[in-house]
Amino acid sequence: MPIEFEAPKPITNAQFVLKTVAEEMMRPNSRYFDEHEHEIPWNYIEFMHSAMKAMGGNSLAPREPAPSSPPPEDERHGGDGGKRPPIGYQLIAAQMEALSWGDVGLYHCLPGGGLGAAAVHAAGSPEQREKFLARFHGDKPTFAAMCITEAGAGSDNSAIRTRATLDEKTKEWVINGEKIFVTGGDKSFTEYEKLGRGFIVVWASIDPAAGRAGMRAFVVEGGTPGVRVVKLEHKMGIRVSDTAAISLVDARVPFENILGSPTVDQNPTGFKKAMATFDATRPLVAATGVGVARAAFEFLKERLAEREIHVRYGLPRQKLTSIERDVIDMEIMLKSAWLMVIKAVWMADNKKPNALEASMSKVRSGDICTKITQKVVEMLGPLGYSREFLAEKWMRDAKITDIYEGTGQINRLVVARQILGYSGAELR
Amino acid sequence: MYSFDPTEEQQMLIEAVNKYAANDLRPAARDAEESGELPQKIIAKGWELGLLQASIPETYGGFGERSAVTGALAVEEMAFGDLAGALAVTTPSLFATPILLMGSEEQKREYLPRIVEGEWSPYTAALIEYAFDFDPNDLKTTATLEDGRYSLNGEKAFVPFAKEAQALLVYANLDGQTQAFIVAKEAEGLSISEEREKLMGVNALPLYRVQLTNVKIPAANRLGGESGCAFEQLLASMRIANAAAAVGVANAAFEYSRDYAKEREAFGVKIAQKQAIAFMLAEMRTEIEAVRLLMWEAAWELDTGREDAVKDAYLVSTGAADMAMMVTDRAVQILGGHGYIRDHPVEMWMRNGRGFATFTGLAII
Known part of the structure; x- marks a missing residue:
């Protein structure tokens, strides 16, 4: 295939459908749930669940156990039985961008396996996948979450202190620790009547002396005794998405719930696989940033158009107004960030190593998403700052895209190591 | 796809x-x-x-x-x-x-x-004019139709190889539209400066000022003949070429400063092992990638006859000028004092890097 920029039909179709979903089901709810933190958007969740079921489970939104796992074979091609190159990740990126344009917080409330299921998919055995992932095709909306961050281990998640020890008598894992910043942790763990039973994937060490080689992930079923959601964070933005702190005190988990080998070997596959999950999801998270930025950018252009301000593309910079220059700069940022996302996921679809491109797309998206939304609030003056409109919310929402799934700085580090050919030890 | x-x-x-x-x-x-x-x-x-x-x-x-x-x-x-x-x-x-x-x-x-x-x-073209707010869509050089011939008047700047040129394509304002006219080197009223342009960079490229005083050319020498040309397509080609050149220069500066940073030691480590330098390089590479993809897209749009090509070529040319300045500036910064010395090429690339805000018209694809 030569260099081409034509969005494949499944992508343009998805964008078309999801725009309506965003406009009808997300935007009208944005403000309410921003102002009623920790209320669960049941109507939205139930609507999205049944809509996804009706459309075969994956046409409307990232398929379970997406967003990070490969979609089914038939979806991965242009719809002609496998003659064309796969587009699965591209499709997911487009869906995530479109839904984040609607509301990135509500996007995170989309039922499905999320990162928890992605970890099972990446690091679990075929039996584990079958056992843990079938639930996402059930009648009730069901969630799963990833518990990796701790108070003392954020970007440096090799510093995890949570311990898992094997009780030789009962053949159960006993887990102790405190996890924070668990996206969707409440909906995944707490047993709500309207939800199917979810799970959380808890990262813990089976041998602290072994460092990264001792790191493993465990599937902890919703409602497991000894595990408690101890706090729901109050956040700057994406308030509708619950961010839980979860404590595990002598939580007992069946032996077979460990993802990867139960013994420490020299090969730190468990940790590597966790990190591989992030490699795969980075451009997808970057896509959410692009979605938020586009929402703010389009809102700005609409307000300008109301005042008959139209950007005169083509004029020399010296003849442009400051507003026009800002809009043009934003458009350059936005378009290029999207192309970087698309390139990174296109590489993933075509099985090309994309660690550099994935991290670059995240760096770029975090940068431009925060810059654009901040600039839009500034340019719109009182309209931007007022909670009557959503621009100020998008600016608050946007900030998280430069933080979660690898801060802009961690991703710069990854990019730098790639371009310099340095290991983690050579460039700390 | x-x-x-x-x-x-x-x-x-x-x-x-x-x-x-x-x-x-x-x-x-x-x-x-x-x-x-x-x-x-x-x-x-x-x-x-x-x-x-x-x-x-x-x-x-x-x-x-x-x-x-x-x-x-x-x-x-x-x-x-x-x-x-x-x-x-x-x-x-x-x-x-x-x-x-x-x-x-x-x-x-x-x-x-x-x-x-x-x-x-040396066949060449004359687009740029000597004004801070030069606008290729609003040229001061004019073409007027008189007795079946076009008369060209005005001054052009930065014309490559004008002195030796066999013929020039001169862009001029015809009834408010930019059109192009083929002018032979011997045309009467065509005067090319003795002195070359003296610029901040690209000194190896001979650029001249060109004066047109009632230069009369046959009507058939209008590009495209009677119906003229769609200038916005040509301008898009020039803008994409400008962006492509900017990416090339920026990439040269990026690679050179990256390699230097991997060699140069300070405080017992290579300076590339310091995040202050490594992050600069990461950002340079990211910005280059961003503009390169925009540039590819605009070129693809041009090839496939998409309307967006004109606007996107403008956007990428604008973005490329900023990017090239940022990247080349940082390359000099990474080399520190050595970057400022003319033994290394980065100072030259930085001077060239600023040019892309002005160079549309010096290349076409």
Whole structure:
């Protein structure tokens, strides 16, 4: 295939459908749930669940156990039985961008396996996948979450202190620790009547002396005794998405719930696989940033158009107004960030190593998403700052895209190591 | 579909141009910059790569088909070697490509074979004018139709190889529209400055001021004949070429400063092992990638006849100018004091880097 920029039909179709979903089901709810933190958007969740079921489970939104796992074979091609190159990740990126344009917080409330299921998919055995992932095709909306961050281990998640020890008598894992910043942790763990039973994937060490080689992930079923959601964070933005702190005190988990080998070997596959999950999801998270930025950018252009301000593309910079220059700069940022996302996921679809491109797309998206939304609030003056409109919310929402799934700085580090050919030890 | 792989042919071309850029243009660049002269044999060698020839069909003496994507890939690679050299080698395209794209049948038959069949010869174009708010869509140079002939009046700046040029394509304002006119070197009223332009960078490229005083040319010399040309398409081609060259220069500066940072030691480690430097490099690489993808997209839009091409070419040219300045500035910064010394090329690339805000019109794909 030569260099081409034509969005494949499944992508343009998805964008078309999801725009309506965003406009009808997300935007009208944005403000309410921003102002009623920790209320669960049941109507939205139930609507999205049944809509996804009706459309075969994956046409409307990232398929379970997406967003990070490969979609089914038939979806991965242009719809002609496998003659064309796969587009699965591209499709997911487009869906995530479109839904984040609607509301990135509500996007995170989309039922499905999320990162928890992605970890099972990446690091679990075929039996584990079958056992843990079938639930996402059930009648009730069901969630799963990833518990990796701790108070003392954020970007440096090799510093995890949570311990898992094997009780030789009962053949159960006993887990102790405190996890924070668990996206969707409440909906995944707490047993709500309207939800199917979810799970959380808890990262813990089976041998602290072994460092990264001792790191493993465990599937902890919703409602497991000894595990408690101890706090729901109050956040700057994406308030509708619950961010839980979860404590595990002598939580007992069946032996077979460990993802990867139960013994420490020299090969730190468990940790590597966790990190591989992030490699795969980075451009997808970057896509959410692009979605938020586009929402703010389009809102700005609409307000300008109301005042008959139209950007005169083509004029020399010296003849442009400051507003026009800002809009043009934003458009350059936005378009290029999207192309970087698309390139990174296109590489993933075509099985090309994309660690550099994935991290670059995240760096770029975090940068431009925060810059654009901040600039839009500034340019719109009182309209931007007022909670009557959503621009100020998008600016608050946007900030998280430069933080979660690898801060802009961690991703710069990854990019730098790639371009310099340095290991983690050579460039700390 | 989306796809980011150049074709096999394009890949071969990129490698050939890259080899020329690395082995011929780059080693000659500093001397050429200081002396103001690029050796003719280097230009000739670049011409033999056949970039222009490959964009022109056999009917008109070439051996291929024009592709903006291919052109953009080639210009980036060549500018990676040296900007002035790249612009010198591709100067005949400034005249030939608009004729190929917009010329009348007679114009194509008259000019294209004689340009592409022989050795590199100076055919050129005059777009830029000497004003801080120069606008290619609002030229001060005018064309007026008088008694079946066009009369051209005005002043053009930064015209490559004007002195030696066999013919120039002069852009002028005809009833509010930018149109192009073929002007022979012997035309009466055409006056080319004795002195070359003295600029901040690209000193190896001979650029001249051109004065047009009642230059009368036959009506048939209007590009495209009676119906004229769609200038916005040509401008888009020039803007994409400008962006491609900017990416090439920026990438040269990025790679050079990256390699330097991996060699240079301070405080017991390579400076690239310091996050302050490593992060700069990461951002440079990211910005280059961003503009390169925009540039590819705009070129692809041009090739597939999409309306967006005109606007996107404008956006990428704008973005490329900012990016090239940022990246080349940082390259100098990474080398520190050494970057400021003319023994290293980064200071030259930084001076060239600022040029992309002004250079639209010096290259076309």
